[in-house]
Amino acid sequence: MMRGISVSPSSPSSSSSLSFVFSSGLACRAAALASALLLGACAIGGGKVGMTRDDIVARYGAPGVVLPLASGETRLQYSRQPAGQEAEMIDLDAAGRVVRVRQVLNLNEFSKIRPGEWTRGDVLREFGRPARIEHAGNWDGDILTYRWREHVLNRLFFVFVDRQGRVGRTQQGDEYLEVPFDN
Numbered sequence: 001m002m003r004g005i006s007v008s009p010s011s012p013s014s015s016s017s018l019s020f021v022f023s024s025g026l027a028c029r030a031a032a033l034a035s036a037l038l039l040g041a042c043a044i045g046g047g048k049v050g051m052t053r054d055d056i057v058a059r060y061g062a063p064g065v066v067l068p069l070a071s072g073e074t075r076l077q078y079s080r081q082p083a084g085q086e087a088e089m090i091d092l093d094a095a096g097r098v099v100r101v102r103q104v105l106n107l108n109e110f111s112k113i114r115p116g117e118w119t120r121g122d123v124l125r126e127f128g129r130p131a132r133i134e135h136a137g138n139w140d141g142d143i144l145t146y147r148w149r150e151h152v153l154n155r156l157f158f159v160f161v162d163r164q165g166r167v168g169r170t171q172q173g174d175e176y177l178e179v180p181f182d183n
Contacts, residue, residue: 047088053096063090067125073099079128085149087128104128105148110157110170118167120144123159130159141168147175 047056056076057063063076072094079087091100102109104127113123123144130144141162148155154175160168 047090047098047101049098049101051098053092053098056090056098065128069125075125077128081129081147082131083147085147085154087146089126089128105146105157107150107172110146110148110172113159113167113170115167115169120161120165120167123161123167134158139168 046059053074053076060078064079065075065077067075067077069075069091074092074096076090076092077087078090081087085105086103087105089100089102089104090098093099109126112126120142127146131147132145134143134145136143139160141160144159144161146157146159148157154177156173156175158171158173160170162168
């Protein structure tokens, strides 16, 4: 039995994609284990208040995005999207020292989104890049889809952004991942 994994980019302007085909469930599980180990090498979650920017970069590598904040602080975004379920925001003061570290892909953080008030830029600043940008026939705009984990559940959080760049609504869903089993 052939099993496949197909990965497409989250950016609609990118045309590349990757495909892997495995001939057995064992090979599929081995590939999943290898992926998990590789992602573990890029682990986030150890930034501490008081560390310097150089400490953070030496420990975790270059951030995916660096953003200036209105407060004069700088935000380093470390995201595991599209494949992972974590995104960590590390905020630095003007001297380059860590003042806040937050794992933001959780219900408490998602509940801060205010439809009608927030913009696409607000969402990207607070949560980083989404796992996917999707479209649906009943929504005239983009749907930013974030993968996250709630206890033992794999979840999706959808942020509906209209053509003017305003958040119109949000929604949660479950993510059902195929787990290969051999009989």
